[in-house]
Amino acid sequence: MFDWQRQTKAAGSTGSGRAASGDFSRLLVATSRVASCNGLSREISGQWDGDSVCSGGSPHRGAGRGHRTEPFIIGVAGGTASGKTTVCDQIIQRLHDQCVVMLSQDSFYRNLTEEELKDVQNHNFDHPSAFDKEAIAKCLQELKEMRIVEVPVYDFTTHRRSPETRRVLPADVVIIEGILVLHMEEIRAMLNMKVYVDTDDDVRLARRIQRDVALRGRDVAGVIEQYTKFVKPAFDQYVAPSRKFADIIIPWHRCNEAGDNVVAIDLITEHIRTKLQQHDLRRIYPNLEVIPSNFQIRGMHTIIRDHETSTPDFVFYADRLLRLVVEASLGHLPFRERTVVTPTGHQYVGVDFAKKLCGVSIIRSGESMENALRACCKGIKIGKILVHRMEDRVMDQEIVYEKLPADIAERYVLVMDPILGTGGSAARAVKVLLDKGVDEGKILFLSLIAAPEGIHTLCRRFPRLKVITSEIDEYIDTDFRVVPGVGNFGDRYFCE
Numbered sequence: 138m139f140d141w142q143r144q145t146k147a148a149g150s151t152g153s154g155r156a157a158s159g160d161f162s163r164l165l166v167a168t169s170r171v172a173s174c175n176g177l178s179r180e181i182s183g184q185w186d187g188d189s190v191c192s193g194g195s196p197h198r199g200a201g202r203g204h205r206t207e208p209f210i211i212g213v214a215g216g217t218a219s220g221k222t223t224v225c226d227q228i229i230q231r232l233h234d235q236c237v238v239m240l241s242q243d244s245f246y247r248n249l250t251e252e253e254l255k256d257v258q259n260h261n262f263d264h265p266s267a268f269d270k271e272a273i274a275k276c277l278q279e280l281k282e283m284r285i286v287e288v289p290v291y292d293f294t295t296h297r298r299s300p301e302t303r304r305v306l307p308a309d310v311v312i313i314e315g316i317l318v319l320h321m322e323e324i325r326a327m328l329n330m331k332v333y334v335d336t337d338d339d340v341r342l343a344r345r346i347q348r349d350v351a352l353r354g355r356d357v358a359g360v361i362e363q364y365t366k367f368v369k370p371a372f373d374q375y376v377a378p379s380r381k382f383a384d385i386i387i388p389w390h391r392c393n394e395a396g397d398n399v400v401a402i403d404l405i406t407e408h409i410r411t412k413l414q415q416h417d418l419r420r421i422y423p424n425l426e427v428i429p430s431n432f433q434i435r436g437m438h439t440i441i442r443d444h445e446t447s448t449p450d451f452v453f454y455a456d457r458l459l460r461l462v463v464e465a466s467l468g469h470l471p472f473r474e475r476t477v478v479t480p481t482g483h484q485y486v487g488v489d490f491a492k493k494l495c496g497v498s499i500i501r502s503g504e505s506m507e508n509a510l511r512a513c514c515k516g517i518k519i520g521k522i523l524v525h526r527m528e529d530r531v532m533d534q535e536i537v538y539e540k541l542p543a544d545i546a547e548r549y550v551l552v553m554d555p556i557l558g559t560g561g562s563a564a565r566a567v568k569v570l571l572d573k574g575v576d577e578g579k580i581l582f583l584s585l586i587a588a589p590e591g592i593h594t595l596c597r598r599f600p601r602l603k604v605i606t607s608e609i610d611e612y613i614d615t616d617f618r619v620v621p622g623v624g625n626f627g628d629r630y631f632c633e
């Protein structure tokens with residue numbers, strides 16, 4: 138039943154018919170804290186298990202519909218003695234009902250060679266090469282896959298890893314802190330939130346002297362020598378420049394008397410809580426929007442997914458759902474303020490709809506969304522694209538037909554296809570639009586059901602495009618069908 142369309146969206150098929158990323162970007166949070174460099178005690182509420190704190194949540198979950206399968210990963214960077222650990226402790230305290238694990242970049246120091254050990258006072262412990270970057274990335278990756286990891290235990294007296302390791306369980310939130318976590322590209326790429334603790338150099342030096350003398354048996358002259366020789370140059374070269382990668386910069390000098398970073402920590406933890414409630418893919422892709430579900434929507438999905446549903450019912454409920462997707466998408470268009478006078482003679486300050494829109498349906502199933510779009514946007518222009526899909530889905534799809542408004546480059550474009558499978562057809566259609574000069578940020582891709590594979594394809598390749606869908610299904614099977622899916626949407630919608 139699927140084959141002929143899956144191989145070619147044959148010419149002549151008729152049819153009847155995503156800071157958010159900005160939200161935290163470069164957010165400079167005025168915060169306050171008078172902190173000691175060793176931060177809060179780690180004896181916080183909940184069970185402290187070395188690098189992990191599980192005071193809530195469940196460390197072991199099954200994957201599947203409605204279950205999160207990836208943790209939210211936060212990187213906290215900043216110079217030596219900047220207050221990173223304190224920030225982490227405060228986040229952990231606020232997330233007392235979640236399962237949180239904390240890793241320190243210091244656990245991943247490389248073993249010193251015999252040669253280096255002989256001259257240990259001249260070893261640069263602040264340089265990126267001092268750390269086993271690959272081991273950090275592997276550890277994060279395993280936690281991302283909700284696997285148990287064995288974290289090295291570094292012995293600062295022997296400058297080698299101890300034979301034992303620390304077992305860390307999968308968690309809802311993973312925090313990794315260290316001077317270079319935002320500098321290292323591989324690590325940075327795995328972070329869902331990047332925090333930089335910005336503390337004045339003199340404050341940090343004072344804290345470092347205090348800490349190393351009091352806790353590490355060092356003398357002041359030695360600490361200052363190491364600071365001047367290694368710590369400061371590495372800070373200037375690697376740590377300070379990594380500030381630009383941060384989503385949130387916490388200026389530590391803005392302290393209040395209680396010494397808490399209340400505003401910053403509240404914002405961070407609120408954001409994490411919001412993200413934890415979202416589907417994994419929404420956490421990864423700020424350009425993915427899933428319309429909020431309710432029992433009406435679930436009920437309509439239940440009907441269209443039922444193989445026993447008749448064509449008229451399928452069309453009726455699919456149309457209702459498609460209309461919701463179209464309405465939700467229109468909500469992402471820009472607007473201008475507009476004031477009108479009501480029949481009572483009072484002013485109403487409202488907004489004006491975005492002008493210069495058009496729809497583009499991917500033939501054939503996308504045509505099922507045209508009515509919904511026309512019903513919402515009077516007289517909207519609608520173009521069409523027909524994609525020939527290669528059997529293996531790896532090759533770039535061929536465009537068989539296209540008819541688009543001549544001035545499409547000046548418009549916002551709503552691309553319509555109810556099913557986003559591998560994302561091959563959608564990505565090819567989007568490429569056509571980009572080639573025509575449409576700005577990627579002005580393209581919205583509308584679907585009823587999206588498979589994770591298609592979301593990855595579109596959201597990763599076109600990060601400024603917005604993908605709007607009503608449900609995310611589980612996966613694509615070996616025949617490229619969305620599971621559980623609706624079967625062949627076009628057949629069920631257009632054929633009696």
Ligand SMILES: O=P(O)(O)OC[C@H]1O[C@H](OP(=O)(O)OP(=O)(O)O)[C@H](O)[C@@H]1O
Pocket residue numbers: 142143144146150499500501502503526554555556557558559560561562563591617625626627628
């Ligand atoms: O994301 P992809 O893997 O490219 O698959 C998604 C495509 O598959 C379905 O179309 P189908 O091939 O059934 O053709 P039709 O629209 O003509 O029914 C659907 O309507 C999308 O166009």
